[in-house]
Amino acid sequence: MVEEEHPARLKSVSKRTAATGFLGPATLVVTVMLAAPLLLLLRFSLNRFDIKELMIETVTAENYLRFFTDPFYLGVLRTTVLVAVTSTVLCLLFGLPLAYRLARSQSRWKSLCMLAIVLPLFVGSTVRMVGWMILFAHGGMLDSAVRWVNGVGLEVMYTPFAVVAGIVSINLPYVVLTIQSAIETIDIRIEEAAQSLGAPPGRQFWLVVWPLALPGTAIAGILCFILAMNAYATPYLLGGPRFQMMAPLLYWEFSTNNNWPFASALALILMSTTLVLTACSNLLIPRRYRA
Amino acid sequence: MTRLTLDRLEKRYGAMLAVDQISLDIPSGEMVVLLGPSGCGKTTTLRMIAGFIEASGGDVLLDGQSILDLPPYRREMGLVFQSYALFPHMTVARNIAFGLEMRNTPRAAASQRVQEMLRLTRLERLADRFPRQLSGGQQQRVALARALAIHPRVLLLDEPLSNLDASLRAEVGRDIRLMQRAAGLTTIMVTHDQDEAMAMADRLVVLRDGRVEQSGTQEDLYERPATPFVASFIGRSTMLEGTLADGTVGVESARLALAGRYAGTGACTLALRPERLRLNGAGAGRVDGVVELASYLGPVRDHLVRIAPERHLLVREPTAAAGRLHDAGDTVTVTWDVAAERVFDQAGAPQAELS
Numbered sequence: 001m002v003e004e005e006h007p008a009r010l011k012s013v014s015k016r017t018a019a020t021g022f023l024g025p026a027t028l029v030v031t032v033m034l035a036a037p038l039l040l041l042l043r044f045s046l047n048r049f050d051i052k053e054l055m056i057e058t059v060t061a062e063n064y065l066r067f068f069t070d071p072f073y074l075g076v077l078r079t080t081v082l083v084a085v086t087s088t089v090l091c092l093l094f095g096l097p098l099a100y101r102l103a104r105s106q107s108r109w110k111s112l113c114m115l116a117i118v119l120p121l122f123v124g125s126t127v128r129m130v131g132w133m134i135l136f137a138h139g140g141m142l143d144s145a146v147r148w149v150n151g152v153g154l155e156v157m158y159t160p161f162a163v164v165a166g167i168v169s170i171n172l173p174y175v176v177l178t179i180q181s182a183i184e185t186i187d188i189r190i191e192e193a194a195q196s197l198g199a200p201p202g203r204q205f206w207l208v209v210w211p212l213a214l215p216g217t218a219i220a221g222i223l224c225f226i227l228a229m230n231a232y233a234t235p236y237l238l239g240g241p242r243f244q245m246m247a248p249l250l251y252w253e254f255s256t257n258n259n260w261p262f263a264s265a266l267a268l269i270l271m272s273t274t275l276v277l278t279a280c281s282n283l284l285i286p287r288r289y290r291a
Numbered sequence: 292m293t294r295l296t297l298d299r300l301e302k303r304y305g306a307m308l309a310v311d312q313i314s315l316d317i318p319s320g321e322m323v324v325l326l327g328p329s330g331c332g333k334t335t336t337l338r339m340i341a342g343f344i345e346a347s348g349g350d351v352l353l354d355g356q357s358i359l360d361l362p363p364y365r366r367e368m369g370l371v372f373q374s375y376a377l378f379p380h381m382t383v384a385r386n387i388a389f390g391l392e393m394r395n396t397p398r399a400a401a402s403q404r405v406q407e408m409l410r411l412t413r414l415e416r417l418a419d420r421f422p423r424q425l426s427g428g429q430q431q432r433v434a435l436a437r438a439l440a441i442h443p444r445v446l447l448l449d450e451p452l453s454n455l456d457a458s459l460r461a462e463v464g465r466d467i468r469l470m471q472r473a474a475g476l477t478t479i480m481v482t483h484d485q486d487e488a489m490a491m492a493d494r495l496v497v498l499r500d501g502r503v504e505q506s507g508t509q510e511d512l513y514e515r516p517a518t519p520f521v522a523s524f525i526g527r528s529t530m531l532e533g534t535l536a537d538g539t540v541g542v543e544s545a546r547l548a549l550a551g552r553y554a555g556t557g558a559c560t561l562a563l564r565p566e567r568l569r570l571n572g573a574g575a576g577r578v579d580g581v582v583e584l585a586s587y588l589g590p591v592r593d594h595l596v597r598i599a600p601e602r603h604l605l606v607r608e609p610t611a612a613a614g615r616l617h618d619a620g621d622t623v624t625v626t627w628d629v630a631a632e633r634v635f636d637q638a639g640a641p642q643a644e645l646s
Contacts, residue, residue, distance in 0.1 A: 187374055187376055189372045189374050189376035190376045190377075190378060190379075192341070192343055192363070192370065192372075192376070193370060193372065193376040193377075193378075193434075193437075194378070194389070195342075195343075195362075195363040195364045196341060196363055196364070196366070196368050196369070196370040196438075196447075197364075197389050197390035197393055197437065197438075197441060198364050198365075198367070198390055198393035198394055198441065199364055199389075199393050200362075200364050201364075203393065204364075207389075208378055211380045212379065212380060
């Protein structure tokens with residue numbers, strides 16, 4: 001008995017050491033690559049900017065005050081949130097039926113359909129945005145086509161619509177794949193049971209599929225929202241110089257103005273807003289459905 | 292009260308016939324079990340009746356009226372699945388009430404019906420639990436209550452006991468049977484388990500490769516199997532291929548004297564029921580052999596008897612009746628009477644016994 005216990009205990013100790021050994025590097029990387037820059041950002045955001053000396057070390061709230069007292073910056077934040085919410089809602093509206101159809105498909109073309117949805121992810125978002133620019137630009141395909149039909153062109157480039165369309169096109173694959181995998185885990189017999197009990201397709205969806213798919217759908221929504229809040233290339237290329245969202249603004253302050261303190265403050269404000277709104281969205285989901 | 296009729300029902304997947312012209316007439320209140328190995332078309336048949344699979348041909352009729360054009364939610368079938376398929380986000384009571392809600396049953400009547408179903412399935416105390424908090428047996432009883440609450444015209448059971456432990460199987464099976472009888476429900480159950488099928492059915496239908504192999508009562512199928520497949524699928528049979536001549540079957544070097552007399556000659560398949568064979572007993576059927584293995588199983592003792600170098604017979608004797616116990620190495624004569632044997636010709640048709 002004693003002889004048996006000893007190696008077992010040794011084994012568990014060595015197991016624990018092994019676990020620490022494996023988790024250690026990852027923990028270190030996360031700490032160094034994520035936490036440290038965030039702390040650095042926080043520190044920078046409290047510094048003062050000087051045109052000649054760039055960053056003067058001090059502790060001041062003036063960067064935050066500047067943001068929250070200037071209607072221009074508040075407007076940028078509002079636009080960012082509006083664009084993110086709109087594209088998230090659209091992504092869910094387009095994504096849910098697509099994901100459901102895909103999850104329930106038994107067609108031999110299913111894997112081909114999946115591939116078609118994943119394929120856009122192989123093309124960089126900047127390249128895809130250039131595609132949208134060709135479509136939307138003044139004298140572009142859409143403009144010319146509409147002009148040919150009713151004589152007056154259609155200017156879509158540099159409008160909020162263009163930006164939302166661009167973000168939706170980028171985020172939709174993520175949304176579809178996330179919801180689809182959530183729906184795949186729902187036993188199809190549950191839907192059949194609902195039907196056999198007299199539920200027509202619509203009621204069956206709302207009473208059975210929707211509540212069960214809600215946690216997965218919420219995750220898809222949050223994913224989409226976070227991606228949209230932080231979108232950079234899309235608003236920059238499709239929104240043009242006058243359509244301001246947080247990420248391009250931040251980058252501009254950072255690289256063109258060299259105003260690191262204010263850029264840091266912008267980054268932290270963007271991150272906190274995203275976090276707070278994501279947390280709030282969780283309250284929309286009834287407790288018992290939460291993942 | 293509903294009579295369910297399948298009229299040459301057929302399902303084709305490309306060139307493959309999953310269900311090949313099954314015709315079946317189930318009078319009101321009868322419980323029919325579709326029995327067969329996996330891939331025999333039994334589940335496809337059930338799902339065509341429920342409306343989840345479109346039939347390629349033939350018809351399904353309730354009281355003489357075709358229901359093939361109705362969507363599943365208008366067929367009024369009570370369905371019970373192997374995987375229970377309860378709504379995981381609803382309590383037991385709401386699961387049972389679901390079908391009534393779909394029918395817009397007034398609140399008071401619905402809650403009365405739910406209470407009645409909870410009582411019948413002995414689930415009153417679990418009304419407010421969620422399915423994940425219940426055992427498999429309890430979950431399947433909820434599924435049964437949910438299916439029966441709507442007063443379905445037909446009850447369809449898709450391997451309802453297969454996910455349950457052996458001990459629960461008998462109990463839930465009895466519940467199903469008692470409630471089905473009490474409600475006088477026309478019922479089809481699908482299973483691959485012959486014990487389950489024998490225990491629950493009024494009538495059995497053995498399917499093989501999408502076709503009805505034989506249909507009848509438990510006794511019909513056990514005593515008078517129509518094909519070698521049924522003989523081995525219902526109960527146990529040792530199947531021996533040999534040549535029939537002069538009231539004996541030659542199997543390799545062995546010669547088995549038959550208990551009955553048969554008209555045919557030539558290649559045949561002999562099916563022998565192990566539990567009806569005796570060692571050194573009476574009976575006109577007999578063959579000599581050597582016990583190769585004897586295992587004591589409590590009520591019975593199984594003997595593997597070698598009758599030819601590569602041929603064995605299984606003999607199952609009740610332990611109480613065995614006069615002398617035989618062990619490996621004993622030379623014995625296996626004997627039987629006519630009820631233990633069944634002779635099929637080369638095409639698989641049973642040989643008629645001459646009286």
